[in-house]
Amino acid sequence: MTFPQTLTEASGQVQAFLARELSGYPDQPVIEAMRYATTGGKGLRGFLVLEGAALHGVAPGAAIYAAAAVEAVHAYSLVHDDLPAMDNDDLRRGQPTVHVKWDDATAILSGDALQTLAFDFLARPECSPEPEVRLALISDLALASGAKGMVLGQAQDIAAETAAQPLDLPRITELQANKTGALIRWSATAGALLGQADPAPLRAYATALGLAFQIADDILDVEGDAALAGKRLRKDEEAGKATFVSLLGLDGAKSRARGLVEEAEAALSGYGAAAENLRAAARFVIARKK
Template identity: 75%
Template sequence: MTYRDALAAAADRVQACLLEELQGYAAQPVIEAMRYAVGGGKGLRGFLVLESAALHEIPQEQAIWAAAAIEAVHAYSLVHDDLPAMDDDSLRRGQLTVHVKWDDATAILAGDALQTLAFELLSRPTCSRDAEVRVDLVASMAKAAGAQGMVLGQAQDIAAETATAPYTLEQITELQANKTGALIRWSAEAGARLAKADPAPLTRYATALGLAFQIADDILDVEGDAATAGKALRKDADAGKATFVSLLGLEGAKSRARALVEEAEEALSAYGARAESLRQTARFVIAREK
């Protein structure tokens, strides 16, 4: 099985887990919107959970709940990010955004429900029989997704639109470490947390990976094809917002992304050949087309 096949298979398993979970819910537009929102996508965060869990000999039937939880949070963040009050996007993952297909209120509620579903999944004994592990997963995800992580990054991104001057490289790096990087770090650390192991090597790996991921996004925004990417491109440039490409230049951004991949791979040295799929993930994030 190729790396891309493995990534797609993991995405299918996580999506199936979420859809099965939602089967027992009442037939309401909000529930339909939740099902819609978790469809498609690369499933990168769920894949990182499953692979970091395998690295620590955590069985997949246990790790799947943490993988489903992070994908639920990621889906919620996209639903809300696409709203008119935020990025005002009409296309996501090659299909209409939730608020366009339904309405703003349904999108807000579907996002809220996906976020709370994530914490419910983490709190179950099927995620871990150890209550201390479950509390750690819940607490660390709350920090990664909230006002010390993703939400902070989103707020910083909104503030950049009305800033008197474009953000500096340091400011953009901090913004993206929060907006994109926080959930990626949690995903990579999850296996160690499930095993009560030291997450530090995976934290270093994911910190570099998350930044490389965002730089690759900025490069795609310049060089990519909207149909392939499944979303609108070049919005940041049109809005005059600073990006890694505008600050480093296209070739400088590509060079920085490659250096971060090397940094991510080096962080995995303690795991030897067992971490090869995570190394391939680092290479994938700067070679993807969407």
């Protein structure tokens, strides 16, 4: 299979798992909104969990709980980011955003419920029979998604909109390491934690991958096709925010992204051919059109 096909297959497995789980919930608008928010998208974070788990001999039936957990957290973050009080977006994945299709209250509640669902998945014995492994996954995801990770990055991003001076390169890098990179690092290292192995190589891989992903997003915001992206583009330019493109230039940003992909691939050297899908993921994040 090509890498996009591999990614689509992994994403389909995670989405099917989430759909089965949510089918047992009451028939309420908030549940329907949760289903809606977890449908579509690339599924990169869930893929990273599944691949990292496979590298360490973890059964797919166990890894799917962690993969679904991070996709639920990612979906919650998008639902909340799209709200009028945040990014005020009407379109996500080519479809109306949750608050547009329903209302603000339903969007807030569905995001809240997706976040708590993630920790439910990680707490289950089916995820790992070892309590200390489940605790490590829960603790690490709490840190990655909260005020030391993703939420901090979003707060830094909002603050940058009204800052007296645009952020410089080190501060943009820090912001994106929190906003985008923290969940990607958790995703890549979850498989090693499940396999009770050293997560350091996958952490190094994910650190480079997460930054490359965000630089690619900044590039797409400038030269991408909104119809392909399925969301509004050129928001950062309109808001006057500093980005990797505004600081490095378009060619400089592309060069930095390619260098980060090389770093990510190098971090996987100890895994040999078994990590080829992860290497392909690194190349994919800077070649994608959406």
